[in-house]
Amino acid sequence: MNFCSVCGSASIVRKIPNGDHFERYCCEVCGQIHYQNPNIIVGTLSVWQNKVLLAKRAIEPRKGLWNLPCGFLENGETVEEGARRETYEETAAFVEIKRLHTVYNLPHARQVYMIFLADMQHEKMSETSESSEVRLFTKEEIPWSEIAFSSTAFALKKYFENPDFPGVHIGTYWPKN
Amino acid sequence: MNFCSVCGSASIVRKIPNGDHFERYCCEVCGQIHYQNPNIIVGTLSVWQNKVLLAKRAIEPRKGLWNLPCGFLENGETVEEGARRETYEETAAFVEIKRLHTVYNLPHARQVYMIFLADMQHEKMSETSESSEVRLFTKEEIPWSEIAFSSTAFALKKYFENPDFPGVHIGTYWPKN
Ligand SMILES: [Zn+2]
Ligand SMILES: [Zn+2]
Incomplete structure (x- = not known):
């Protein structure tokens, strides 16, 4: 994942969101958490x-x-x-x-x-x-x-x-x- | 989905890719097919x-x-x-x-x-x-x-x-x- 599919920003980081237990792709501009699951x-x-x-x-x-x-x-x-x-x-x-x-x-x-x-x-x-x-x-x-x-x-x-x-x-x- | 997560383009259309049976989000710039599944x-x-x-x-x-x-x-x-x-x-x-x-x-x-x-x-x-x-x-x-x-x-x-x-x-x- 290079770009946020919601806002188009390239500021995507892997981190564990508040209250979560796993690293996710998170957009630093719009805050969207991009979950990926089986x-x-x-x-x-x-x-x-x-x-x-x-x-x-x-x-x-x-x-x-x-x-x-x-x-x-x-x-x-x-x-x-x-x-x-x-x-x-x-x-x-x-x-x-x-x-x-x-x-x-x-x-x-x-x-x-x-x-x-x-x-x-x-x-x-x-x-x-x-x-x-x-x-x-x-x-x-x-x-x-x-x-x-x-x-x-x-x-x-x-x-x-x-x-x-x-x-x-x-x-x-x-x-x- | 507003933007392609691969190339950042906003040219995302819903269409049935060649050989597929279902509509998908397809990027018209880089060709990526964005599957979404249960x-x-x-x-x-x-x-x-x-x-x-x-x-x-x-x-x-x-x-x-x-x-x-x-x-x-x-x-x-x-x-x-x-x-x-x-x-x-x-x-x-x-x-x-x-x-x-x-x-x-x-x-x-x-x-x-x-x-x-x-x-x-x-x-x-x-x-x-x-x-x-x-x-x-x-x-x-x-x-x-x-x-x-x-x-x-x-x-x-x-x-x-x-x-x-x-x-x-x-x-x-x-x-x-
Ligand atoms: Zn975003
Ligand atoms: Zn693309």
Whole structure:
């Protein structure tokens, strides 16, 4: 942050505001405190006849690798709506959310994944502008060495270990030093 | 947003960037896209001997009303760490996270609550700069008409209906017209 988005001033300093516990970008001209907080990524682990829906990424990062359909939650939508929307945008599949399956922290990337277990409503799916290929995988077919992100690998592993687990799996990716 | 935080230009327009599906604040000078996304609020439903820990808010909004200890997730922390930290900041209680209990959407406020079931590690607690009073309530003692937010009311109701439910309760607040 180089300039204050409220007043345009370049007098931005990092400091702990009164009554706060964390450093923020603070404008010394208009007094605005510019908070920055983690983002939510919503997606689905969508199932059709015991097979799981994966999308091959058509865009960076991790282009060409397989992922659960997911993306940033948008203002004004619920987490379930966002998960359904992202699944449709990436795979053209309509899904019905069953329950929250995985919460996955990426503290260094300032992201929290929320992945929902979902049922595909029919077998219709297709590649999209965001996915070069879309297909269903049995447990044995999962391309473990070509999974795009640790969040997806974690959710798939937990799902296949125990598909009927009623709770939520919580995981965290800590970067290796 | 009046000015670009990257280049300081006032030429900020709302438009849908190429390949995107949503309007964003876009800088016409440097090309920066300024994304704005919902925030995560983390907190706990902390239990000691079948009683639940509530804090009376010492600050606006809803000053003087009772709430589960909670607050914004910060960059670099996991949701469990954030929930423990907020509980300590608001009630001086040390708690152990057991599992995710409630996810609560506030689409109009661009917030998603994540409330964890937790055990208090001992009975120590006290008022803080954020809470004018901190105490434990039995089910019968809960001051339903003095609860600060619908997220807290939802989580408490679900908890007392079925304390041992193993899944996650998902709720949404839709503003009345
Ligand atoms: Zn300013
Ligand atoms: Zn700019």
